[in-house]
Amino acid sequence: MSTPPLLPQPVPSIQAPLHWQRVDFISDLHLDASEPATFDAWAKHMAHTPADALFILGDLFEVWVGDDTQDPFALQCMAALKTTSQRMPVFFICGNRDFLVGPDLFNATGVQSLSDPTLLDLGSDEGATRTRILLSHGDALCLEDHDYLAFRAQVRQPEWQAAFLAKPLAERQTYARSVRSASEARKQSHAQDPDFAGYADVDTQAAIEWLKAVDAQVLLHGHTHKPAMHDLGQGLTRWVLSDWDADAQPPRLEVLSWQRTQAANTTQGLQRLPLSV
Template structure:
């Protein structure tokens, strides 16, 4: 992972920020889209940070055609981006989100990683995939697809061809998942190194779909965001909310799933 990157200074009037990631929005899953859209309309945080894999796949900003699922998503993003500060980071599924999409959503693109000061603490935001060093074949793939040459070549292909290629990559990754018993997790020495190089106390990331809080050492913590899936018995959709003042930062996890049964 690059240890350079961006710093954001939260305006002094901000007191609350929401963090989500790994929604994997797709037209075949209207339920998760609905839960997400309701949350986006409801949140009164000062800022919303989407830390990657908002979309199951984004093959280029020209996918944003009127009447498409992508356009429905952008409507939701634009409404939220018009009333609060909206930040969007690339994940490994939607790293081709570009400047046209950000402009349409009134969103600011965040480099991975980005450091932000919240009250007395400095937090480092990341999608997380670049720190999963144990997955060597994924890291090789990542290096390839994040290169300017690969992206230029890919984006020069017709939209329908890109959509076909993306389907193939996703099927390959699904079958790999089913054949592997073990997934790489964020590497602790690498996480500590990047935190120390950026002068941050805590790392906040998604990607692994293993929501948790890990103590990396006596002073550094790693907060892992939930993925979102509103379907089935194991449905989950969580927001990590930070509230702070000059003295302290408090965190809470909110489930935003609608109740499965109406209240009695």
């Protein structure tokens, strides 16, 4: 097993106020102008969810090449984020597709940036189970995806990002399209390979080590597009968020929701809420 990434000391944390009765978690929407139905479903949920807080765990956008974008679709997404953040706290962990989201977007929308990982302490009411959730995009824990982790280490360097963001916007957009095309070609080639066992998943032992290090019961992440709840033993679980695709059959539009009234259940108050198109 590869060595799991070191946790920052201390791990950033959020103490949820007791008036938070419902918290929504979403990730891997990969919003893109070419998929308007997915955007519409997301915008509808953002406008109408009764949640008291919303956490976006990466890959909200299919690609993000800098906060200086003037792309009409990107501005439309930012407007939806701003409207929602004016009525509830909205938090964002960058993913592998939108790691270049920066302070200008956060300042313009009111969305709050989070480190990866961040600990969310939801507390408990009297007699209810204490719930501490470690939030991550999840890509850093896919320890067997060696090529991706090497790429991730490069592009997360401040020097690389500064050099990339200094390039003309058109050049950055061309690069992003090439990366996306290469990714799609890789998916298609694997789809035709009967011996392909699937993309690397989060490493179980690494997930356990992270949870124990911060005294959390739940690791919650996206990235893998393999929605599930994994029992890790010792009272620990790993919940994986679904990606979104309104045009799939059936559509994949799912919110993972924590509700305080359900927190005494063995599922730690978490439940999946499929949305209608």
